[in-house]
């Protein structure tokens with residue numbers, strides 16, 4: 001590729017980056033949750049319950065919200081995950097994916113800058 005073509009390519013990529021940034025902005029105002037939902041099986045308080053003798057008899061699943069950065073079992077959600085929570089977690093992970101894509105593109109653009117020198 002000649003230098004002109006390379007710089008056109010860079011401009012195109014930077015356009016994509018600004019599209020991605022707009023999408024991120026649009027999603028960021030929709031109350032994203034950054035983390036994931038995870039099931040947990042538990043032992044109950046009754047000492048004679050079968051859950052204390054066999055792991056396959058544990059109770060659950062009960063769902064927890066695990067928030068970044070540590071992904072601890074931060075928040076108990078119940079036996080069923082509320083739809084709004086699912087949606088907000090999806091928005092959060094979409095934002096994360098867009099940010100990864102943006103980083104990759106910016107890296108690619110800077111590689112071409114090295115070649116052009």
Ligand SMILES: [Zn+2]
Pocket residue numbers: 043044045046049050051052059
């Ligand atoms: Zn039990």
